[in-house]
Amino acid sequence: MARTARTVDTRRSILDVAQRIMARKGYSAVGINEVLAEAGVPKGSFYHYFASKDAFGEALLKAYFDEYIADMDRVLRQPGRSAAERLAAYWQQWRETQSLDDCQGKCLAVKLGAEVADLSESMRLALKEGTDAIVDRLERTIAEGLADGSITIDGEPRGTAQALYDMWLGASVMAKIHRSLAPLDTATTATGQLLGL
Known part of the structure; x- marks a missing residue:
């Protein structure tokens, strides 16, 4: 299919609308027709x-x-x-945008991770690629923190980055379950301990 500017814009609009809806409802609970109606795209044109x-x-x-x-x-x-200040800013932003019900499309990995990993191999691989890219950036910034002296860790940057991401992802799920920011506060404290802050 040749992609025109209009085709790309419409495709992007469908994805933006789907992201907002699915961040609230999940993947399985949202029908394609709901997304298309919200995006103002005719039902028969999805394919x-x-x-x-x-x-x-x-x-x-x-x-x-x-x-x-x-x-x-x-x-x-x-x-x-x-590096420590930049990581602190990242975790603060996570706390503000990834928590509770009003994540406004910012918490798709939290919302869809477990749900779609068993539904679709291509979606699981997209999640894996995306989360690996996040951990890569955390690892790089931790290594920069070791070099600039703002961070101290026990172990390797990769393992610490993975542990931090896993902890924050889990804390985000628990914040939704408990409808409380307390799990994210706990993650913030544990992050400081893991990074020697």
Whole structure:
């Protein structure tokens, strides 16, 4: 299919609407027709933009992670700040945008991770690729913190980065279950301990 500017814009609009809806409801609870109606796209044209529902889900996750990673890079590359300060800013942003019900499309990995990993191999791989990219950036920033002296850890940067991401992902799920920010507060304290802050 040749991609015109209009086709790309419509496809992007469908993905943006789906991200907002699915961040609230999950993947299985949202029908394609609901997304198309909200995006103002005729029902019969879904397959003009996506080859299948799996392809749609994979595109949704890739678009989400592209946006997330770009924002993460912006936070973690702030000039004039130590690595510890940049990581603290990232975790603070996570706390503000990934918690409770009003995540406004910012918590798709939290919302869909466990749900879609067993539904679709292509979606699972998109989640794996996206979360690996997040851990890569955390690892790099931890290594920078070791070099600038703002961080001390027991172990290797990769293992610490993975443990931190796993902890924050779990804390985000627990914050939803308990409808409380307490799990994220606990993650904040544990993060400081793991990074020697």
